[in-house]
Amino acid sequence: MALKTSAPRKSGPGRANGSEGIDTIPLRYGDDPYVWACWLYYEDGMTQGEIADAMGVSRATVNSYLADAREKGIVNISIEPARLASLTIAQELKRHFGLADCLVVPNDDDTRPLIGRLGAAGAQALSKMIKSGDTLAVAWGRTILSVGEHLEMGALQDVTVVQATGGTTASFAYTPELTTAAVARAIAARCVNITAPAVVGSAQMHDMLLAEPLIREQFDTLARANRIVFGISSLRPNSTIHTSGFFESVPLQHYLAKGAAGVLAGRFIDERGRPVAGPLDDRTIGISLEMLRGIGTRVAVAGGFDKVPALLAALRGGYANVLVTDAATGAGILRADGVTSLDGKLSQRQKSTPVANSYRTHVKKFLNNPNDVVEEMLDGLIASHRSYLQPVGTSRRALVARNGPRPGKVGLVIGGGTGHEPCFVGYVGKGLADAVALGNIFSSPPPDPIVKCAVAASGGAGVLFVYGNYAGDVMNFEMAAELAEEQGIPIRTVLTTDDIVSSPVEDREGRRGVAGNFFVFKVAGAACDLGMTLGECETVTRKANDRTYTVGVALESCSMPQTRRHNFEIGPDDMELGMGIHGEPGVSRERVRTADEIVDTIMDNIFKEMKAEPGDRVAVLVNSFGATPLMELYILYRRVEQRLAAKNIEIEANWVGHYCTSLDMVGASISILHLDRQLTELLHHPCRTAILTINAPEADGAAKS
């Protein structure tokens, strides 16, 4: 450190502070000259010379104050996280795949479609690369057309833009001709089209066309290309490869069967980037993969999760040496290729807290033999709930309500895996479900007990199946429905899909069923008990499902009795939004916030979909995932009530407690049923089960708010 004794410029005695005397530090900086220097530099925008004057020290001292301040963490220079993340991802992609360059667009801008953002980024990359005298080959595609539309370039001379493949007659906007023309126009370049079809009828025709002087000349231009820009298409069912009609579908199936993972410039590659041979190879007019790889600058512009295998293949095969993609896809590619260092780098350099020595690897549980958990639970609950239900014959995986099924009444069968208690078994009884089929922990029951339930519940008016929308449940209940119908029992099915964050609104049918089951079962049970027809029961149950909205938040994962380990870890300070009742990881992981903030996030999500008017009525369920105590549930309910009151929405009824759990998961969900007159009546219809009793003669009416 440079030592300099400078005369105090301001009045007042100089004070020894640090290694040199400086002016009295204004009070607000405490005794810290570093903070003072930083404030003047970063906040007041003074130069180091001005600061030296103000502080009465040398410039070199100021310089070292500023440097030390960063070391000491007094100053943190932060880049906006989304931008930082894309920079980090770009850097990792460049390193991992040995790219010449990489540009990654952040995913924080949802206002523009991905294609447009990629196009703009691709244009930016190209504009830095193209020089006078270049020959740029252009492959067709939606993304590359977007590049052309975004491209703006100053005056370049003698640039040629050449179409990388033959043309098509397809009726879409991003044909090879149009894509090439758009790029050529943007840079005022000479445009060379390949005036032959991209795919011709035979290999002979291919050879004949290439022998034509005109086309040969065009190909010579293509062979001179020193840069190429191309998109990468996946072979997924929704990709443009299928929808554009560019390729015939039969040969496509051939390439798929041979393991094709991606298409670039009309050529097929497998997951390692090796060319895949097929019937179109000899009939395709356009750049070959070998030619492509020989070009100096090879810019690939592509994004979207479905393209990850295709992009990975193109990178592994060395077809691209410049990549333009988006942050989520880029991170996906790295993860898919086993790059694990990324996650650490993205998590903002958090100091990892050392794991305490008392860290437990196993969760304590009341168990005998872990493999007998379900059977022993069934022993206990059948004994405990004897007055409500009994096994169907000898099968304890099929339980039927006492006083439930009766002639002429539609039977209600519910079911699913165990581990969610009191769901599903607690909702079997008069006025609610007639029978329940139970599987292993978190596993659908097989068809056999479901059929037994259908037979037991049938009163000759048909049977309604209501269960959560999970692949396993759907397959088993569907098989059971087929078997029951063979026995002459008409079956209708309503899948519960109340978890609104499990899939976007456009994919409502893809959502999973969670704690909102409670409301859907209740309405279905009442409809059946009132003697409605099978069709009417189905319709009103569907309505209840459509008007039930659930969002869950987990704080800790659950643990299976067999493993006694957490299924996965949620970070020490994190929570997971949208966690399912089987402990499926949620849709986003974030820092734990206050209870009110969490409820606000949940309610904001629900209000986005629930079109409730002031004065409307709802039913509320605040449900524990297993380990979260009532105390916390009430804290959540308190805020739910406040949010609804602020919108002048009235709570007709509420339930707070354990209604649909996930073993010992820590967390909770909030479900709202948006009532109408019919649903209100059905909700209040009497029922008597082990867990829920409403308006039944013996009931104490506690459930009603």
Place this chain on the structure above:
Amino acid sequence: MSETAARALAQMFERMSGVIETEKDHLSELDGAIGDGDHGITMSIGFKAVTAALAALDLDSASPSDVMSTAAGGFLDAVGASTGPLYATGFRRAAQALAGRGHLDLAACRDMLAAMSEGIRDRGKAQRGDKTMLDVWMPAAEAAATAVANGRSKPEFWKAVEIAAENGAAATATMVATKGRAARLRERSLGHTDPGAASAAMLIKAMAAML
């Protein structure tokens, strides 16, 4: 000959059950990353039920087809979940494909693999690239067909099938799940091998070892 073929299939299921038992924690761990962490347990329960059901079968008089349909029934009743109907349907189709056949020659093995793969595809309504067990069964069945078409020897046939299965399982790490519970994870499923695909590759390895 028929008793030998039936016995060979029964021993194949024994082997499968053994492999699954050994690997069940590993499979559950894979599932924990993208699913609900029960795949190893589910498979273990299923294959124990299969071997129990086969133990009750008189292998001296049973046909290969009987073995497969008994396995299908045992698996389905024990498991449920999604694995239950998928494998039960696969085994049932395999039983149909083997009906009337006493020998497990390579053509029969090829047809059995094709039937398994188609049954699983039809029941689960998945396709290749969806990051499921189908990404193992389909390439394995195709490799089998190619091997028979090219007149490969038995060791070459099974080697090709095994490699196709292993590559298929490994490739699921690069896929985004669109079926089952992992589908909700979208891009977060990347980098993780699908547990159903991993177990499928193990089963095929057991087949290769025993048939």
